[in-house]
Structures are given as structure tokens and as C-alpha cells.
Amino acid sequence: MKEAALAPLIANDDIGQTIYALAAEIFPICRSITGDGVRRTIDVLSRHIPVHRHEIPTGTAVLDWEVPKEWSITDAYIKNAKGERVVDFHRSNLHIVNYSAPIKAKIPISELKAHIFTLPDQPDLIPYRTSYYNETWGFCMSHRQLAALEEGGGEYEVVIDSRLEAGALTWGEYLHAGETTDEVLLSAHVCHPSLANDNCSGLALLAVLAHKLTDIRTRLSYRILFVPGTVGAIAWLAANEAHLDRIKHGLVVSCVGDAGGPTYKRSRRGDAIIDRAMAHVLRASGAPVNLLDFFPYGYDERQYCSPGFNLPVGLFQRSQFATFPEYHTSADNLDFIRAEHLAASFRWIVQTLDILERNRFMINRHPKGEPQLGRRGLYGAIGGDRNAWTRNMAMLWTLNLSDGQHSLLDIAERANLSFDVIASIADVLEDHGLLAASSESG
Amino acid sequence: MKEAALAPLIANDDIGQTIYALAAEIFPICRSITGDGVRRTIDVLSRHIPVHRHEIPTGTAVLDWEVPKEWSITDAYIKNAKGERVVDFHRSNLHIVNYSAPIKAKIPISELKAHIFTLPDQPDLIPYRTSYYNETWGFCMSHRQLAALEEGGGEYEVVIDSRLEAGALTWGEYLHAGETTDEVLLSAHVCHPSLANDNCSGLALLAVLAHKLTDIRTRLSYRILFVPGTVGAIAWLAANEAHLDRIKHGLVVSCVGDAGGPTYKRSRRGDAIIDRAMAHVLRASGAPVNLLDFFPYGYDERQYCSPGFNLPVGLFQRSQFATFPEYHTSADNLDFIRAEHLAASFRWIVQTLDILERNRFMINRHPKGEPQLGRRGLYGAIGGDRNAWTRNMAMLWTLNLSDGQHSLLDIAERANLSFDVIASIADVLEDHGLLAASSESG
């Protein structure tokens, strides 16, 4: 494989708009850990790639967990004495505590308040809240809305027309088959309702990436998951436990559309190839990189990196979750994410995958003394430009360290040159018979 | 062992006063490396705990050394022409070079000066000096006293009524037996005369600690030594060479009553559990910690950490020896040490011992994916307070790292949480069947 396998993807110019448009399309859907919202989202994504829909019945034991009931909701509101919908699910699905049990009652504001969640410090924003494993009901609203309700006083008609019934847990899965069965796991959570960055951005980016991969021959296979957070990842792990040794690298992808970061949280292993590849790409980007060691809180890397699996899976984000004011509020909307940020996230991820594709161990076939590069026309002209200098140094480093102990990524890091420069020069040196591929894969 | 074994000791409120009172009681005794001063000190300590008194005869070979003669002293003075005692042993036992040979003579000041030691830079203080292995005699005094002697001029009557005779080397030893024969060695030197911090403070702290331990069931056994410096430690090592493999952890304790530090000098191993435990406690204390790598100068850690033994024994102090102006002078008196500093030293030592008691390797019994904590009522409430957040993180970290490779102390360090939080949550998780104790001890 002499060419950057994924280079055509990096060159794609309008990728940011494509991802944005898809994110915008799935934004309005009211998702939860189960139910039609997930199915409808997968349906939209399936217009880009043939996503396989998996369903596991409610009550099925999955690892230490059990598949929960399926949640559906058709309407919800709070009406004032005049019969006006002062809070309306159809205006924002964030208004309802996600996975709320049904309710239909008239209750005084004093009692209703116990079921209302606001953000006093961000009084114009609706918070996003869930209650998955504690059956209750509730409304989320801006602090100003609550103030208005309190001012109005009296009783309110409260309706949540939802159901919690036996059904299924749903996830979407797509496999891009490469030349080998070694897999890269790319996972995005599909359970959040109308939050643009968290995680319409990640879902859309992975769907578009999967679509682009269909045109490309790759060495590795790519398994792309659209799974409900936590219990969805657990269900997938339970269903695939026998095949997890195929997963050689992995990324959880979320919040990839804002202007922050980039952030990369390393896998539990800390020095997996994905950890080093992503760090290499992000450091080279010149952006203010936020590199974090693993910690057991966050997204589904928690499950993939649980000690019994310990998969080499990191987390890629722009702003780190829970550190930006829009996080888990109604401000995480389609104005918060932008095509240019989605495009940058896409590029960094593809550059990282490109390292996974091309990293390998080479063997210098003339390891005693330097081989005579000039005779082979390989040495840059005297007084050559900066590129010639870089190319010469890349040759010298690659020859010097291709001893079977250093992968191309190792060499790039040691030489402080980009992986692409090193991998490209390795191809040239291989063509000239100066390097041979080692049997050990990168 | 689900409760902090040593927690009751930490809670003790008047411990500083108790230690201070005992230090004050032993302060006046004139100790040396041998002789009645050591015996009388052990007698006082024995009123708190039954200290076993060991005696090794003069001339006994101990490792590369030989037990020296026993020194006794009843009186010593310098009298002027009027017969006035201008320097008097009974005013301060520091006035006599410790282990001085006897002398009775009238000598001119010009000759006497060769036997007088002062501190010109600290002209009001009496230095502490010894001459153990070079038989001679001498007086220590303030530089102002010397000036007065010189001004007086003429001859002085010089008397040191001491004896250096065959006798014994004495040390005190106390064993608190725990559930196992794994031992913690706690050692304080008992050879210094009236120096409050160095080391009445250490002797008193260990005696009080030993007394408090009598009420407590511990996993480890605690062997507490009151030994003359260097030759005493060497004699103890010689006598106990066959059993040193019982020593799993150890601390030399000296100068624990002043306001400085805390200082911890690591064992020669550098990464012994005692080294990491003490560092963990002191770093968490918020005090300006002085953590030092091992160096082969100081107190009896020199002997315990000699290469043929290489025991995991560190040194705990407040101010580091030889760095404070009162060190080895008459200013190291009962005004220099304070109950509050003794109490803090006691607390840090006990917190460290608590880690030794409770550190262990746990195994996550549901290592694949996270176990469902909510179902078990373990997950802190949404929007919980800071403690709930810490507790949740402690659970996640402890579950994630309890893979048989990480002790609870490892986990606490990795999670940047206190050992106590991690060890307590591990007990809870064990109660819920989520963790099992590993066969490997901490």
C-alpha cells in the first residue's frame, strides 16, 4: 500500500457542509435510550450507508445489566388556567425529563415545582435531564419560564403522554470490510434528543465517514456503531464478546462540531497505537490540544475500557464534555455547531485513521553504514529547499531506525516529522529496495 | 477489615499534650549511647507500655562494630579561682562533651581552651557534641561563657567525674502483635541528652502511639524500638538478623515536635509502600512537604537501609535535621517543641500506618462493562453534592482499576483521591459483592 489510503477523504472540500446538513436533519428527533427516536435516526443515517439495525428485547440480560423498557412519547405540556400551553414538548423535546413516566394531573405550582428542573445560573436555557433507572416524571425549562409559572400561581394542567412498555433496545451498525479482519471501532451515542453537538455532530460525522469509505480500499475494517449510551454499548459488547479480539483500535466520537479543543482522552491502556496516532495528529495540527489520560467517567469508552475488555478505544471531542456552558442545555443547538469545525474534526479523525492504515515496521536492508543515496538519485540537491532537507532527514531517520524495533509512527515521533512524511519516504525507500516490510504489523 | 483500623487514634484530641508531657518528663535525663541515662529513659517509657529492656555486654561484636564501654557521669564543672562553678553539668548536661573521659586538674585557660567547644555564630547557645570513638574529654558552653573565662584568666579547676567501664549497651523494644507476623518497624534514637526535639519528641510520640495501639486490633504487628543511634541499631540488627524478613515497612522517627516540614526521606528502595503511603498522606495534608530521596547520612535509616539489609524504612521529621538553627544546641529545649506540632506529626504517622493496614489488591467481579450501580442504590443522586460526586468517581475508579494489578493505594494515586475515600468505597463495593479481595496483599 504505497499511497495514503485515506488521502482522498482528507482532500474533500465540502465535507463540513455535508456533515452539518445530516446533523441538522436528525436534530429534531426526540431520542432516548430506547424507542422510535433511535429507529428514526438510524433510518435517516441509512440513506447514506446501509446501517444494520439490531434490536434486543426488553428484559434481556446484558452483562450486569438488563435491557430496559421502551419509551415512547407523543405529547407533553403544561397548561395554565387559560388553557394555554406554557410549556410544550413540541417546541423542544428537552422540556421533558427524558424517559419520563406518563402523568396527567392538575396540580398547584407549589407541588409541580418538585418536578421542574431549571438552570438558575443560565436563566434563559432549558437543561437536558434524564431519569432512566428511576421511574419518575419531570419538566425542564428556563429559569425565567419557571418564574412566570410561579407568578401565574394556582393550578396547572400537567400532561406527559408517554409509555414505558416492553419493547426493544435498538442500535445501528455498519461494517466497512477492509483487506484484513482487524477492525477499527468507531462509536457514537444515539440516545440524546435535540442536542446538536452532543451528539448529532458525532452521528453525522461517522455516517458521512462511513459513506466516504465505501469508495476506498482499506487494510483495516471499520465497524461503525450508533448505540444508545451505556446500556447500548453494554448490549453491543455482550452480543459481540466472542469477537472483540478483532478490535485493534477504536474511537468514541462525540461533540465534534463546536469551536473548542480538540480534546483527546486516551484509552485505559494509555499507549495504544490509537492514543499515539491521535496525539501525533493533534499535536501537529497547531490547534490548542487537550490531551487527557483515561478516567472512568464520560461516554462509552467507559464500557469499552472496562477492565474485563480493556479495548484500545479513546474519546475524540472538540470541547471536553461538561466544560462548556452550552453542554446539556438548549444552547447546544444548530447555531452552536459549524461546518468548518465538523470539517476539521473529520480531517483529524481521517488523518489518525490514515496512520492506523499505514503504520508498519520496516527493515533496513543495508543496515551497515548508510546506503549510498546519491547513487540512487535519492539525495536532495545541495542547497535544496526546505522540502528537500525534510525529505533527506526523513530518509536518514527512517533508514537509521528501521531495525525491526521502531514502527513508522515511532520513527515519526523520534524524528519530530509528520507521519505522512515518514510513511511516504518509507514507500520510496521500499521501492528502491532499501527497506523491506517486516512481518510484524504496525 | 471494613473500618479504618487506626481511625480512633486519629480522632484523639489531646494527643499532643500527652506526647509533650512525656517528652518533658524524659528531657532532663543525661543519655548517651550507653549507661544509666538510657535505662532511666526506658523506665519512664515503661510506665506507658511494657518496654522490654535488652542489654548487650561491652565488647560484644555486633556486625562490623563492637559494643563500647558503658559511660556514667555524676558531676562535672569548671571552677574559677574563687571556687565558683562557672560551668556546671547540673545546669545543663550539654555542657559536657558526651562520653567524656574523666578529668580532674587545674589548668590555665590557655590550655583548657583546646577542650572547649562553642558556637561563635550563635554566641548564647551551648552546642551538643560527642566523642564516642575517640577517648577524650571536653566542655561545651556558650561563646559568651568562654569569653568570660578568658577574661577571668588564670587557672581553672576542671572536673569531670565520669567512668568508662565494661557494662552494657541498652535498648528498649515493644511489640504490638497484630493478626499477622508482618511487622512495621518504628524506631527512635534514645542516645541524645537534653535535646527536646532531637529526640525526646520521637521517643515520646512512639511510646504514646504504642500505648494507644494496645486498644486496637491491627492486621500488622508493630515493633517499636528505642535504640541508641548507630551502634544501638547495629546491635539490634545483629541480634535480629534471622527475622528481618518480617519487617515489611518501617519508619525512623525523630525531631517531630517543631513547626517545620513535614519532611520525609524515602527508604533506599525509593518506591516501598511506606514511601508511597507517607508521600500520599503528606501531599494531601496541604503542608509544605519536603520529600527527599534516600541519602546515606542521617539517623538509623542508614543502618536499616544498608545494602545488606535494604529494609523498606524511611525517616519522618518535621524540620529536616541539621537545617534548623536550634539543631544540636541548647535552644532545642522544651520551648522549641509544641503539643500542636507533636499532634500533627502523630496524625500523619497514624494516617500512614492506616494505609499500611488497609492497602490491598481487590478484584472487580463484574469487570466486563460497568456494573449497574443505580440498581444497587450505589450511585449518588443526580445533581448531588461534592461528596456524592467524589464518591461516584471513587467507585468508578476502584471498579475500573481493580484488575489485580493495582492496589488501593495505586488507585488512590491514579484517581487523585485520598486513600481513605478509595479504601472506604472499596469496603462498600466488597459488601455489595462487586469487589473481592485478591490473594495478593497490599
Place this chain on the structure above:
Amino acid sequence: MKEAALAPLIANDDIGQTIYALAAEIFPICRSITGDGVRRTIDVLSRHIPVHRHEIPTGTAVLDWEVPKEWSITDAYIKNAKGERVVDFHRSNLHIVNYSAPIKAKIPISELKAHIFTLPDQPDLIPYRTSYYNETWGFCMSHRQLAALEEGGGEYEVVIDSRLEAGALTWGEYLHAGETTDEVLLSAHVCHPSLANDNCSGLALLAVLAHKLTDIRTRLSYRILFVPGTVGAIAWLAANEAHLDRIKHGLVVSCVGDAGGPTYKRSRRGDAIIDRAMAHVLRASGAPVNLLDFFPYGYDERQYCSPGFNLPVGLFQRSQFATFPEYHTSADNLDFIRAEHLAASFRWIVQTLDILERNRFMINRHPKGEPQLGRRGLYGAIGGDRNAWTRNMAMLWTLNLSDGQHSLLDIAERANLSFDVIASIADVLEDHGLLAASSESG
């Protein structure tokens, strides 16, 4: 070996002048990678030590290379229309692109310019250029000279009276045989023409060092090479491939006469004894040390450290090559180097070799407890001076760490004391039977 084997060399006071004089003597010779310049240089050096001259015929395969043609040059110039030599090889051999093919022609300045090299940013300096592996011809001159030529205009008579013919590659080699066949390789490139620092300085320093060694009994053998850069080192490696396991340490020496640095570039191994010894010496020097990790560009360490050999050979310089404005220009002349800088370079190299000579593993014969130093008269007097303190600490460190795991260099580094202090005290302790030499060599 109880005395610093190489101490007499360090004490030498006029060594700087001696080296300078020799450098000045070889400065005028026009060297290249082959030819009489190399032979004449070796002849001069041979007046100091019996350098063995090796010759390998043109066309011989050496590793991946082939011995090139021999270059000889008798005259070269550019004459203007009046017949004046406006550029003259006899004024500076830098005027001719080194290894130029012959030319005799009258050509207009417009055509000649393609064969002229200048430094527009340093308009008064003649650059040094070569064209070894691309047969061509050219002149180097100051930018002002070129301007004058252009102003003159018209045709110029251009003559390079050189030959490229079958002949030989020449190198010089000298072996100082020590007590063992373990060798230190000291290598200087001999191919540069009149450049004083690069590398008349290195050639002269090594020749003088070799001469001084003849008076000294050493443990190690010293193999000193005067080799043409790159192809010369490659030829030597090819010829000696069977014996390279004798090379235990090595240094490439170049640019050792200017005021910069010192610079040390580590061997490819990075932690070879030579790397640690040189770093120890240079750090202790108080000079602004420039310590560099290995990189595969520079002098003949490129060949010695190629992955198939991976010899423990570093590079010692004052200013780092290619970082000073005089580098590879006519400003690298006899004014640029000075006796005092050559003397300092000599001293640092000898101090480093002294560590190689004296480093060893010792075993404490009384490892249990400290041995009683006072009884043996080894302990410095109480209140002793700074030297006594250092000596006491050196004894304690050396005894404590002489466990078969730490060499004397390891101990010096750990103790933060000079190697010389530690090695000297180890000799004393060995004399007193407290240390024994380990079978493992340093």
C-alpha cells in the same frame, strides 16, 4: 589501578599551544576524500605518532559504497582579459569546488556564473563546497568577487588542472594498546581542506592525545582514526567488520577549537557509558553544555551508529556544526580557533576517557550496617572542612550503593559528586578491605 590513569594528561599546561601548532601546520594542505592531501596530512601527524597508512584501491566495494577515484589538483584559476588571476587556487583551496573535474576554457561570465558559488548573506566569505558523487566543476568565491567579475564582464579564462583517476582511498590509524583489548574508538575526519576548526582542530587534538598516551599505561586500548568523512569511515568499517565487538566506547571529534559549546551528541544507544561519562564531565564543567540526543545527520557517528553496527560512539564538538556563521566558509581559519579552547576540549575529552578507564562495579564487603569507619581512621574529623564532608559523603554513598548493581559512575551520578571523588574514595575503601572489585567491568 588506584590512580587516575589519565590524570597526568589533564595537568598538562601547554597542551593548547601544542595542538594549535599542529593544526596550523596541516591547515594549508588541500585535502579531499581521496588524494595526496590526505597522505600529506597523515605524514605530518606521523611525526608525532606512528600513524599506519591504509590504502584501498579505487573501485573496491565497501559496504553499499564503492571507493571513488582519486582526486589531484595542481592549479586552478580564473583569469580576466588582462591575464590577471582574479581567482586563484593558490590563494585559497576553498576557491575550487572540492573534487572538481578538470576544465580549461574561455567562457563568458554569463555562462561561468552557473559554476560559481557565493554566500550573498556573507559577501566577504568564500564558501566551502564539494561535489563528490556528481562529476562537475566549479569555483567558490566571495560575493564581492563575483560582483567584480560581473562588472568586468566579457570572457574569462577558466582553468582547473585536476585529475580524477584510479588510485586509492587513504586513512590513518594508530593503536595505543592497553592492558585489555577493549577499545575506545576516536575518529576525526581528514577530508576537509583549509578549514581550521572543521577539522584541523580535531585531527591535531587526537594526534597530540595519541602522543601523550604513549607515556601512559591504560586499561583500555585506544584506536585513533584519521578518516575521510563518510566513505572513509565506511571503508574502515568494511575492513574491520569482524573486530567491531572490541569497540566498547567511541567519540567522533570535530570542531574543537572555537569558543562555543561544549556540545555532545549522544550515540544512537543514548545511554551508553560514553554518553553518561561525557554528560557527567560536561555538566560538572560549569560551561553552557549543549547535550543532544542522537540524530542521523552530522559526521561519521552516522556510520558508526548505523543500525547494523550501532556502536556506542558519540560526537564531541564545541559549537555544534552548521550553527555558527564561520562554518564551511573561509572564516573558519586559524584566527577562529584558539589554544585555550583546544586545551579545554582536550581536558574534557581526557576527563571522559578517565571515567571509561576507572569506572567499575565494586562490592561492599561489610554490607550489613555501616562498617565502622572511625576505627579505621577513615572518618573525617568532626567539624571538618568542606573536603572532609565531601569525602565522608563519598564514602557513605560508595559503601551504600556498592551492591553489584551500581557502577562508580552510577554512584557519582546518584550522589551528585564528581566521578573523580567517588573513584578515588573507592580506591581508599578497597585498600582498607571494605570494597572488592566485582567481576563485572564498568
